[in-house]
Amino acid sequence: MKYPINLFGYTVECEINIEGEKFEVDIPEEGQRALKQYLVRVLPKYGRESSSGSSLQSLVELAIDAEKTLDGKMVEPxxxxxxxxxxxxxxxxxxxxxxxxxxxxxxxxxxxxxxxxxxxx
Structure with missing residues (x-):
């Protein structure tokens, strides 16, 4: 089923699959690209340097680290x-x-x- 989720202040459409007790969230490629562009744009505001050449995994790790240091959630400028x-x-x-x-x-x-x-x- 399709469902929008909010990751680091950015809403992205995903596909949720539940099979028995297994829960999977799949973000389509275009959503992953958009999330990556968002993180490259927003992370410097939170003191995390990134570039468009960074991998999505490293950007997500930086975003998780940034949110751990905040009282709330990241937001888009x-x-x-x-x-x-x-x-x-x-x-x-x-x-x-x-x-x-x-x-x-x-x-x-x-x-x-x-x-x-x-x-x-």
Missing amino acids: KLKLPYEFQPEIKEKLIEAASLQDISATQLLIRIIENKYQEVIG
Whole structure:
């Protein structure tokens, strides 16, 4: 069954498989890439240096270490966009973001990251 999970302040769609007493969480490749990009962007805010060349495993280890030192959970940095949208576009962006339970800025960042991966990857 598909289910969104929050890892280190980032919500990613995953597939949950339960077979008997065995519980597995599978994150599709595109979700793993997005999580990796998120961690590269967010970890420096928590004093953990990373680069896009780091493995997903090392980034997750750094994120776990960062969260152990926090009182709460990691969060995605809030950005003020340096430009304005047409009101109808802004409404659509806000509506789409609320359906995914994220901010409009986070949704916009994800859209840009996905398009970047599509063009570059």
